[in-house]
Amino acid sequence: MRSNLKTLLMAGLAACLAFSTATGEELAEVVVKKVAAGQPTQILLKNRFLELTFDPARGGRCSRLLIRATGEQVIGDADVSGLFLDHWAKYAWPSGLMHLPYEYELVKEGKRRAGVRLWVRVPKSGGGKGSRGPSTSLKMATSPDLVGLTVRKTIWLNSGNDTIEVDQELVNTTKQSRAAALYIQQNLSMSGSHYSDNWYLPSTSGVQVNLQPDKKGGRTIGPDWIRTPVAGWMAVKDRKTQHGMVFAFDYNYLSKTYTSGATGEWFLEPVPIGPGKSFRTKYVVKPVSGFKDFVYGSRSLVADIQADEVGQGRVKITHDVMAVGRDQNDVTVELQVIGWKSKKLLAAKTFQVSRLSAKRLQQELVFKPPVLADGVLISAIVRSGKKEERYERFYAGDRAELQARTNLFATQGGGLPSGRGDRYFRP
Incomplete structure (x- = not known):
């Protein structure tokens, strides 16, 4: 009898462990740690929904993002790929910040919230206008009005959901008043490439859509720049898988938005910052699936x-x-x-x-x-x-929708949105 009872208890324990593994309960707490092997240093931040890998030496970027529900790796292998890339809004891409080595700190708030804080104090070389290659970029002189400022970002995960929260700061660590503005770049590849991706950009004429071709050599339809955005969000999705990402950020200081088809970027307005003071903002990144289009995004809803x-x-x-x-x-x-x-x-x-x-x-x-x-x-x-x-x-009506989606003549962005509200191209 005791032998049978022991067998039953062991079987029950095994079943519980199997259930825990299958449901991801072993990652009920958020994990943030330095990856043990390899140089340069990498930081791992994960919960049961997401797994992020950071490279402090490469502008503090996130170089890998695994979405566990789909098994999808949404960051490509190109040398310029990555999430949470910092740039200066006054320069065309790229800024030297994306190549600078950032310092880092692992941060936790209890068992259910953890993150990585990354920062750099802008040096006299390599911290202003940059180049695609790090070797050239690091030798370029930094504009004097940027030297001595500190760029800092903290990327957070919570145990209970798949939303990434980011605290972004620009700190005046000099003795003079300064005025500066960042732009944030998210360079990612839904389903392994930017082909067949739709980017959604709120504008004064509705939510504009940038449609990437299905394969190399195809035609891109839709705008890249939105000079007058009307809301603090943008989104991307792959037309084949319906998997995507939504980015929601502060509209109060928003200047313009941009997509190249492989990146989503938002530019902030310059703000005056006194000595020892800082400019702070927040944004969130939310993986999504199953949406045909997007009409709205915020830090609360998609x-x-x-x-x-x-x-x-x-x-x-x-x-x-x-x-x-x-x-x-x-x-x-x-x-x-x-x-x-x-x-x-x-x-x-x-x-x-x-x-x-x-x-x-x-x-x-x-x-x-x-x-x-x-x-x-x-x-x-x-x-x-x-x-x-x-x-x-x-x-x-459907006929009017079809005409708006397919009329490519004399219309900005292929006739995507009308001036009377949100209208979408749906292939």
């Missing part, structure tokens, strides 16, 4: 709104939404449809969500507009506690 004709004069609205960071409890989502010309409320539906998580949630509303060709404005209002977030898109 969302998309789609509309399609479904027969008998009816239109089906599909709203996809996902939490960024921690789960949100007791959320109210309200969908509204307002006639573009009539300004009348045509349809509305409210959804009560007990928990909004990192799992994409989909909601639907079917309605029959009186005159679809006049256009409708579809709005989503998401309320959580005292916070409210609102976003929208314009729709005037």
